[in-house]
Amino acid sequence: AQSVTQPDIHITVSEGASLELRCNYSYGATPYLFWYVQSPGQGLQLLLKYFSGDTLVQGIKGFEAEFKRSQSSFNLRKPSVHWSDAAEYFCAVKSNFGNEKLTFGTGTRLTIIP
């Protein structure tokens, strides 16, 4: 069964500093990987996704993520955070056999301090 681990429950970063959110997955083959962001009281917005090819993927809002098969990781990065980036971030994995089930990690809450 597929699973996702986000080891950091809460991260605090100063505005303008760099950010890295960790995500590790467990899956028997190359999975489809996603990062979603959820602002307070809102739905989930897709930041980026990885299916195949270049292991460094670019997303919206200046985010990027790198797929590392050897480490079973898909970490999210941003070089300089803005106060509006404060939100909950979810990593998710989906099988590549047509199964519609999307499995989420437990989420990382990002707080930005001035």
Added chain:
Amino acid sequence: DTEVTQTPKHLVMGMTNKKSLKCEQHMGHRAMYWYKQKAKKPPELMFVYSYEKLSINESVPSRFSPECPNSSLLNLHLHALQPEDSALYLCASSPTGWEIGNTIYFGEGSWLTVV
């Protein structure tokens, strides 16, 4: 346009009421989903419809009844709910469920409070 529209945004209902949550998408997606999200938790899958047929039911209590009238609409009928059912209910859609690499797009959610 990757928009999934949910109504109502907020719903308060008594334990004996019958109400419905509605979801609509016009992206031509043929898979639609209901997720439930409790505070400070990730979304949990409830139901999946693929080509208007129920393909996944994650052992959801029968007081939640999904319906997919056509490829653009998805309803969640609510009856005799419990206070612990209070949560954010998220609708989502994706291109044909069996296409490799399809992406799931979420709506803004419906906040449900059961009193």
